[in-house]
Amino acid sequence: MNNAKRIEILKRLRDSNPHPKTELHYSSPFELLVAVTLSAQATDVSVNKATAKLFPVANTxxxxxxxxxEGLKHYIKTIGLYNNKAINVVALSQKLLDDFDGQVPENREALESLPGVGRKTANVVLNTAFGWPTIAVDTHIFRVGNRTKFAPGKNVQEVEEKLLKVVPAEFKVDVHHWLILHGRYTCIARKPRCGSCIIEDLCEYKDKLYPDS
Structure with a gap:
């Protein structure tokens, strides 16, 4: 895919959603960090249901x-992998108290030093909480990047590196949200909704689906 196509794709996504936001509910960097940690291999909907009960009780x-x-498990037991997630969230909370005065650090290395926090989670926090032009690549973005040929790569690291290289600065802060929402609702895994896709004519996916044809 050439850069002219990529820019037109980004412009269309921006026009359709000028101020994209995460679908995770949060009101502070710490709440976001917890929500993103809980969201691994789980839906945002399931996380939001759990945190709606958790955060009024414990959000620091x-x-x-x-x-x-054990107390945390009570609130997140409906989320996949909740045992390990409870251990990590309590451990990262303790480390924040011990090493960062209870504040979520605006620093990649510091974030990745927290239990259960990898590059993707750090990218989301830096981007969403602090406005950094980082691009977290999840399964949706990996699929969209490869299927459309916008940013193909063999793994999430390659797709992230490609996106950082080809996405102009003016789009970098929001591109994570545009692509994840596009993958979640339009360019879905099994049967992409090509007929209702606003970038269908620019996409280079060879097996486009048109249910009404």
């Missing part, structure tokens, strides 16, 4: 550590 590192692993 101190409150989470006081709740403890």
């Amino acid at each position: 590192p101190r409150a989470i550590t006081e709740l403890g692993v």
Whole structure:
């Protein structure tokens, strides 16, 4: 795919959604960090249902550590992998208290030093909480990048590197949200909704689907 196509795709996505936001519910960098950690291999809907009950009770590192692993499990047991996630969220809360004065650091290395926090989670927090032009690549973005040929890569790291290279600066802060929402609702895994896609004519997917044809 050439750069002219990529820019037109980005312009269309921007025009359709000028101010994209994460679908995870949060009101502070710490709430976002917890929500993103819980969202691994889980839907945003399931995370939001759990945090709607958790955050009114515990939404700070101190409150989470006081709740403890068993107490936290009570609130997140409907989320996949909740046992390990509870351990990680309590541990990262303790580390924030011990090493960062209870504040979520605006620093990649510091974020990735937290239990259960990898590059993707750090990218989301830096982008969504602090406005950094980072691009977190999840399964949706990996699929869209490869299927459309916008940013093909063999793994998430390659797709991220490609996106950082080809996406102009003016689009970088929002492109993560545009692509994830596009993958979640239009360029879905099994049967992409090509007939209702606003970038269908620019996409280079060879097996486009048109249910009404």
